Amino acid sequence: MGVIGELVSTLFGSGRNVVAETVDVFRENAENGAKRDTEQVQAALTQFAAEFAFEQKSNFDKVIDGLNRIPRPAMALGTLGLFVSAMVDPIWFASRMQGIALVPEPLWWLLGAIVGFYFGARHQAKGQDFQRSIATTLARAGQVTQGISVLRALQSGLGAEVVQPAETNVIGGNFLENAALAEWKNAHS
Structure with missing residues (x-):
């Protein structure tokens, strides 16, 4: 032993x-x-959210965004209008199509490049806006989780005394200073 x-x-x-x-x-x-x-994932999300921080758009940017929304509906409605005009006045439609047949091929290539770049750039800009919104949402995940745990502690009757002061900040303010939540807590105590 x-x-x-x-x-x-x-x-x-x-x-x-x-x-x-x-x-x-x-x-x-x-x-x-x-x-x-x-810690690595949290640091990456924090950096991503800081990189794509929400920016307030100027009036000029809003006007340009509005103008950028015109071509797609205009092309779709214009195409439908051509079908209607072909049925309503075939001679008028045929004379317009004869004019289009006279457009030289390099001009068609140029039109294709312009339309392709327009839609490609728009697709890329919208994709970046989508990534920015996802980064902002993911950056708030910690705050939301923290807020949910605080609310569950209140609901289970443990009260605010269990919650540490660092955890009381629930997306934009202290829940203990919120009159509605304080009234709810008092009603359920």
């Missing part, structure tokens, strides 16, 4: 765990790895 006791005390005694320390040399600590991964 003395040899076994000496072996066990060597491996696990004196406040050390030689087996766990040896395993940590060859294998990452899962808890520490998860913590590092979470």
Whole structure:
């Protein structure tokens, strides 16, 4: 029994765990790895949200955005109008199509390039706006989660005394200063 006791005390005694320390040399600590991964994701989301911060648009930008919305509906409605005009006045429609037949091929290529670049640039701008809105939403995920935990603590009857002061900021203000929430808490206490 003395040899076994000496072996066990060597491996696990004196406040050390030689087996766990040896395993940590060859294998990452899962808890520490998860913590590092979470911090890395949070840092990336914070940077992404800062990069695509919401910008207030000027009146000029709003007017240009409005003008940029005209070509697609105009082309769609114009095409439908051509079908209607072909049925209502075929001679008028045929004379217009004869004029289009006289347009040289390089001009058609130029028109195709202009329309392609217009729609390509618009598609890219809309995609970037979508990514910006997702980054803003993801940046607020921590605040929303924090707010939900505070509200669940209130609902379970634990009250505000359980909530730490750092966790009381619920998207734009302190819930303890919110009269409606304070009234609800008093009614459910």
